[in-house]
Amino acid sequence: MDICHVRIENFRALQIVEIPLNKFSILIGENDVGKTSFLYALDTFFSNKKISEKENYFKNDISKPVVITLSFDNLPEIDDFKKIVGKDRRVVVKKSFEFDKSPIVKVVLEDESEVDISKDVLKNWFSSDSFHFIPVRRDLAVQFSMNKTALLGKTLRAKMKTALGEEKANKSIQELTKILTKALDEPKKILQNFLQEQLHNDTVKLGFEELQVDPIEGVSFKVKLSDDRVDDVLIENRGAGTQNNLIIALFRLIADMHIGDYFIFAMEEPENSLHPKAQRQLLSVLYDISRESQVIVTTHSPVFIERSKFENNIILTRTSKGNTVAKTFNSSLLSALRTDLGIRPSDALLKGGGNCAIVVEGNTEEDGFPIFMEMSGMSEFRLGISIINMRGSDKDRIENTARLLYAYDIPCVIVLDADKESIVVDLERISKASLPNIKKVFCLKKGTIEDYYPLEIVADVINQELNPTKKIVVANFDSTKHGRDKISDFKKVMYEHGAGESTGILKRSLGLLGTKMMRDRGVAIDPELVNIFKEVKNIVESQ
Numbered sequence: 001m002d003i004c005h006v007r008i009e010n011f012r013a014l015q016i017v018e019i020p021l022n023k024f025s026i027l028i029g030e031n032d033v034g035k036t037s038f039l040y041a042l043d044t045f046f047s048n049k050k051i052s053e054k055e056n057y058f059k060n061d062i063s064k065p066v067v068i069t070l071s072f073d074n075l076p077e078i079d080d081f082k083k084i085v086g087k088d089r090r091v092v093v094k095k096s097f098e099f100d101k102s103p104i105v106k107v108v109l110e111d112e113s114e115v116d117i118s119k120d121v122l123k124n125w126f127s128s129d130s131f132h133f134i135p136v137r138r139d140l141a142v143q144f145s146m147n148k149t150a151l152l153g154k155t156l157r158a159k160m161k162t163a164l165g166e167e168k169a170n171k172s173i174q175e176l177t178k179i180l181t182k183a184l185d186e187p188k189k190i191l192q193n194f195l196q197e198q199l200h201n202d203t204v205k206l207g208f209e210e211l212q213v214d215p216i217e218g219v220s221f222k223v224k225l226s227d228d229r230v231d232d233v234l235i236e237n238r239g240a241g242t243q244n245n246l247i248i249a250l251f252r253l254i255a256d257m258h259i260g261d262y263f264i265f266a267m268e269e270p271e272n273s274l275h276p277k278a279q280r281q282l283l284s285v286l287y288d289i290s291r292e293s294q295v296i297v298t299t300h301s302p303v304f305i306e307r308s309k310f311e312n313n314i315i316l317t318r319t320s321k322g323n324t325v326a327k328t329f330n331s332s333l334l335s336a337l338r339t340d341l342g343i344r345p346s347d348a349l350l351k352g353g354g355n356c357a358i359v360v361e362g363n364t365e366e367d368g369f370p371i372f373m374e375m376s377g378m379s380e381f382r383l384g385i386s387i388i389n390m391r392g393s394d395k396d397r398i399e400n401t402a403r404l405l406y407a408y409d410i411p412c413v414i415v416l417d418a419d420k421e422s423i424v425v426d427l428e429r430i431s432k433a434s435l436p437n438i439k440k441v442f443c444l445k446k447g448t449i450e451d452y453y454p455l456e457i458v459a460d461v462i463n464q465e466l467n468p469t470k471k472i473v474v475a476n477f478d479s480t481k482h483g484r485d486k487i488s489d490f491k492k493v494m495y496e497h498g499a500g501e502s503t504g505i506l507k508r509s510l511g512l513l514g515t516k517m518m519r520d521r522g523v524a525i526d527p528e529l530v531n532i533f534k535e536v537k538n539i540v541e542s543q
Contacts, residue, residue, distance in 0.1 A: 001294075006021060007067075013032070017038070026298075054099070075090075091107065134265075245278065269299060271300070327410060341397070356410065357386045359398060362390075362391060367515070424443050450507065
């Protein structure tokens, strides 16, 4: 059973948002667009408890209920669903949460009418028994307890129940403890082997110690780790990297044990505190789990974006009107994107919001445009835009990037140097024919972006950042040169004054430092650049 569609109303940062989900869904987007709120909304739905804090209501407004509606597909063929499943083989469950009251639960039928759902069906399929959420602030002591809401507990309880059944365990507490200890040996050894492999340390030992069986409290034990440096340290006292490796090992155990087709995992920033190599390993494990159980994660990790399928990525962005929207992949464009894009997908999808993208040629624009926008009274963050560096003006690379953005319904503008008129013509033709998300192609009138920096700023950047053996002054430059000739003149002056001859370093320094110098000294930004940013703002606000 999988969640295929989510609608959330009035929960935390989410006024109204609708998000389709896949078997494996990766939610990306800037901070404060609602990714965490989305996962907590799912957790609220399945926990089925009251909402008693005003902060969980949109803008603390408790006069409107929180409403969370989930559509489920891939349902089992059982009697529980016969009366509530639609012709599309989906079940739609809506939970409404008035402040500090138990939720009202209904099934929404195809004719939009609503009917009650039995307590047994609710518990068996739409409760925490079927869902597990791991927040970014992970309490390993909780996750590795035998509590029925803990990840380890959910994983091992079935194993222990089977062991008790096989032993026909109408026996004493001491005998039950022996049976359960034996039942835990195999998964413990598997977990330990995974940990040794991940940490490249054969001395790592995992202990499930002080096992206790209580008729009222149930089963409990303490999880400890030992290695060649320390003995029997509680997992909550180990470092974040080791703790997250234990989470990976537990996920691997889940995949290895095949816990079932009807379980849903949600995890916030699973890459947190993990080395990129461990991130790749975790992604592979999550893919393995998603063959049976649904997996939903939020991430800021380029590793996840580079190695995941385009259709798994969901971009959350906040519009200029303040509401969060989801940008999902248009699968009809998949075949056109099975090519060498020329850039990493994460460069296009993780660089900012999903409201609009500015596609630029180089480092100076990438680092300088956000400050130029600030000087123009705008903010890339508030507008929800990304600035994508093409590292050149290759037409195919620009076109492929625009096509990737189009697949997620993200508009873009393209800014090119003055000598790229032929590429501008080609891109404008392409935009009319097949890429309507290319809203505008700008050609810088002065030459390159470096022409928009005063020569005194260029000289100060070189003197401050590149340590010339002889101080550079404005008179050293040829003020009549523009475009590529101007860049060549910079290179010549730098070489003659012992500052090296890397114009790449100069461009990055101009973008990062030179633009700040212009802002701090009150140097006016060229109106041509202001008009580009106004065009981007208009595109964002028109959505």
